[in-house]
Amino acid sequence: MSVRGTVMRMFRPTGPERLVAISVEPLAGSPGRVTLKVQRFFRRGKLTGTEAYGPFAETELAGRIADLADDLAAEGYTRAGARAMLDRLNSPSARKRALSALRLGWIGDRVAVDPLLDRAALEGTELSCVVESLGRLGDATAAPLARAEAARKLLSRRRAGAEAVRALGDAVGMAEVTQRAIERLPQAMRDAWKAVDGSAFDEDALTDLEAVFALLDVKEQFLALDSLYEIGGPLAVALVRRVLAVHADIHRPHRWRYTKSILRRSTLRDDGETFAVIARRVELLSRKPASTVAVVKSGLDGQSRQTRIFSTYTQRHVRKTAWRYLERLARYRPAKYTEVAAAVLAAFRPEDRELPRGSSDEWSRVYLFNRILRRFDGRLLFNPKNLTSTLRSAKSKIPLGQGVRTESFPAVWDSYPRPLLTLLASAKVIEVQQFAHRSVTARHPELPRLATAKELVDMLTAVYPDTVELALQELDRRFDPSNPDWALLDVLMSDEREVIREHAVALLTRCSDQWTHDIERIVRFVGAPEALLRSTAASLVLAALPTSDAWFRRELAERVLGILQGPEPSEGAHDGFARIARDGLSEELNAILGLDEILAMIDKGSTAAKVAGGSLLGSRPEAVELLGTERILAMAMSDIAAVRQSAHALLGASVARLKADPSMLFALTDCEWKDTRSFAFELLRGPVDVAALGLDGIVGLCDSNREDVQSFGREMALKHFDALDSAELLHRLAEHPSAVIRRFAVDLAVAHLKEGFVALSRLEAFFRRALLDVLPDRREKRLVVEFLRDRGLRDERQAEVASRVLGEFVRTRGKADFELALDALVRLKLEYPQVESMLGAVA
Incomplete structure (x- = not known):
């Protein structure tokens, strides 16, 4: 699992040791610990010395490498390629100056800061590229320049400045950027944004913002999206991703310009999810003619002119630029490559497939998918002109041999495999699942141990059966009934998917000994949002109560009573507590409650409170005198079964009264509830003589519209x-x-x-x-x-x-x-x- 291999090369033009390679090696027998090795060469292949540093925790690795790079820079070394790019900054070609500036940002050597600032002072057309690179380098001396550019009106310059301010961590500058972005929002969206807390994600707030977005003018919608993405924060980014994921027409005029801007910003932030959403949409739109012509303002020079929107050239350029971004991540920031590449693969859906035609297969026209996952698949032939990958021959449909790797940068995946868990948990395409599963089982078998509870839960519903099996194995390994992983159980219980709930019920049952004597956990599990979980938890508590101490039963009874007497969040939410009160704690609750309190639960409480109150009332024979005939009759006809049963119990204890006046039973025989009718029938068959009802009573029974009452009437007749x-x-x-x-x-x-x-x-x-x-x-x-x-x-x-x-x-x-x-x-x-x-x- 540890990062390994060469992570940086540095060079100086003179001296006995001109090349330096910094590499990482895991410490044997110590997971999560690594050593750094610095190798010095006179020239490639001629080693002159080796130095070792460490061991260090893997979490310290980035800082340790940066310290070593600074020490080597003091000796006159620069990162590989930096010197050539510095020379090209002075090229007469604006294009070369721009590309060299961007490359210096990727290389990450701060020796380039001063030359870049000098170039920025000349304000050439490459200025935006220079500002972006200064942001990537993260040197605070570039903050004034970044703030000035962020205040520009031209989109390309404003975007470069704003993203540089963000990358530099300039809080004051970011506050100014945010304020200007809010002012650019359409009035309706501005008012809606000010009404919510953008620093935290909230589903209700997100829904409100979506509704406002849908009502905006078409020309303002994507301007609002770009401005919100510039503001940043969990809520704004979530809105941008959601809209772009479902909005099929991002290529239309007044939309594509801002979509490209968001795409560019996502690469500057290494925001893999947003990048993936847009990259997938571009791939799908590139399958059919989608360009239009409109008069729009250029983001480069601010001039309005007739322009072809989303032309074939633009499509190919954007797709190739997306892959070039991933390639540079793999070279300069390999840990980020696997993260962003995994986000791209996870974004594709089964419905993105096409029907195979001729030498094309289902994914032949999805350029980014093929570059990431099938670049080295010998069965495919890549066409750089139209960015498609076709089958070489009919034999190309034969499955690959065991151990053959087709993905780009396999060494990077091996060094930074953590995002493979992202694919196992969220990828919907079976080929992606197979790649991730194959990589984990063959080369990183310990990786599932690092899965979060949510990732493990999501793996249980994967489209690939082997992934589900892998998740079940890890779940069984991780879940110790004698020492349960409560966080994992909470995630399982809060999931709405049926298959996940079934696993939650199974685990809840396995560890019942660990929580059925813990009042707080009982309250949480019996009050779970899903009915099956509530019912199972209540059953497990009832099974454990007979062996519980008296003090525990009383404390639990008081807690359950407090819940039942409070408001019920939703219909059925307190059903489990009512069962426990009725079937397990009636003795304790009778000792706590007076008759008036029980009647108050029946009259004014929730359905669950009525159930509990009804069961308790049935054990109070003295309630007959207090309630009276009419009240008991009404209770016997209640729509709450427990209340009816309590009325039955009270009536059963008052046979003498019923013998004197059986008319109440006659009324109950025509009740809409079968259990009450059956109760009345049994009393009239037994201790209470139906003959007392007379001829009218028996004929009345036969006159009923209910078949069981008619049958009883015939029996009595x-x-x-x-x-x-x-x-x-x-x-x-x-x-x-x-x-x-x-x-x-x-x-x-x-x-x-x-x-x-x-x-x-x-x-x-x-x-x-x-x-x-x-x-x-x-x-x-x-x-x-x-x-x-x-x-x-x-x-x-x-x-x-x-x-x-x-x-x-x-x-x-x-x-x-x-x-x-x-x-x-x-x-x-x-x-x-x-x-x-x-x-x-x-x-």
Whole structure:
């Protein structure tokens, strides 16, 4: 993992030792510790001496290298290439002067400060490049020049000065830059910006700024973005990145100029994420003709002229410049190269692929992607004219052999591999994931140990299965149930993705012994934002409570009570606490709370408070007298199950009162909640006699629209048939609109009617109604016909009743059951000839 290899070369024209190489070597057996080695040469390949320094912590490395470079500079050494660039500063060619000034900034040798200041005093066209380089060199003597340039109106000069002020750490100058940038903002955006705290990221503030941006005039939108990026800070940079990531038309007039400016600023700040967002958008726009012609003001000389915007030449220039920037990072700031290159690769999305055509594959036209990841892929042929990479032949589709490396600057990736974790955590393209995974497992197996909790969590949802497996292995290694990584668990629990929540639940369960006796952690986990986590945490706490000390249970009860009595942040947020109160701490809470306090929780509390209060109330039989019948009835019909259950418990303890007045139970039988209806049914089946409700009560049950209540009514009617006025009962049931109840009435009469003429004659109208019903049921008719026939054959008086009813039915000449009824009449006539019959009329 340690940085290694040559990090700097220096040169002097005279003396016995003209070349010096500074290199870094990791200290064997001491991770994170390195030594510095200075090798001196007379010429390349002819070593004259070696000096070693250290060991040092890797975090001290940059400072130690800078100290060594300063010591060598005092001996007359300059960094490789610096002397030639200093000579070119005086070239008659403005282009060469500008390029040499930029190169001196990259080389980083402060011996160039004075020559650059001298060149700046001449105010040539290369002045902006000179100022940018002075900013990179970081010498405070350049601050006055940078401040003066930052106050210019011309965009290129103002940008160079502002970014130099930022790089120099000039607080006073930066305050002036910020104030001017705010003044350049459109009025609406200026007012919105002043209303927020730009020094800290806030999602709500970002949303407000986005809304204001969307309402700005098209000509002002990207001016506002460039000004905000100049201001800097977490909020402004976040807004710029978000807008550029979703704004597809950055190449249009009045937009492209400021997009280029932001791109340039990002390279001066080494802001990899912003650079990556713009570089990706440029790559995608370069696939199809996108140029337009418009009259715009030049950022170089301030003149307005007709200009082609985002021409093919511009596209290629910007793409090549982006890669040149990465190459210089790899050479002069290798630690930054892997960071920025990783940001670029992570910015690409699966939808950026193209359908392969001919010798082109899915990524052939994504220049930066290919330069970073596939530069040395022997299967590809690069075309520098159109910046594409095509397959050499059909065989090029064969996978590469084991260990073949295709990325640019592999040694730099090996020396600074930390950004590989960024790719594992955030890359959405599977080829990038495969590159990062291959690099980590083959050359940096210890790297996952350095992953942050968030990176590890993001790896769990990677598009590449092997990355997920790698994250799970590290998660298992890192998470010790006896000494949990609480920060990691907090990150897992706060994530909204389902697969992450499942891992959080598993880890929470594994380490339950470490937190179920810690009140603060119980409160945090049971109050988690996700319902599954809350439920699991509550279950684990309930499982641990039986073995908890009495003092702990009481303290937890007081804490849970305080939460339940407070406002609930969102519906269901306190459900876990209500479960713990109801199922684990009822004894402690009953000792703390009076009856009035419990009733207050039920009347005024949140849903969770009502649940807890209801469960406690059920264990207070004295509450019956205080609450009264109407209050308990209302509680039994509450939409909170625990409140209903408490009412059930109170009613169950008041059987004597219910026996005297069962009307309350009758009201509960038609409650919308099934558990309350079932409770009422059980009491009416058992200790409370439903007969006390009388005929009206039982018919009322049968009249209900609820099937379970009707069923109970039929059950009670059958049970108490002999004790009731059977004729009245059957007549009323026969009038019921439900065919089920009418059928039940027929079954009840047929199966349970008392013997004799009196009982049958009282139901003559009932049987007539059953046979002559306008919506007849064939089964009922056949049953009634057979019943009347059998009862009529028992004696003459019953035969008279049966003959009258059957005669009227036969007279209707209904097709169904006519013969059965006629047969019954014949048999009755043969048995009792003297009984009047309709047989003659029918014949």
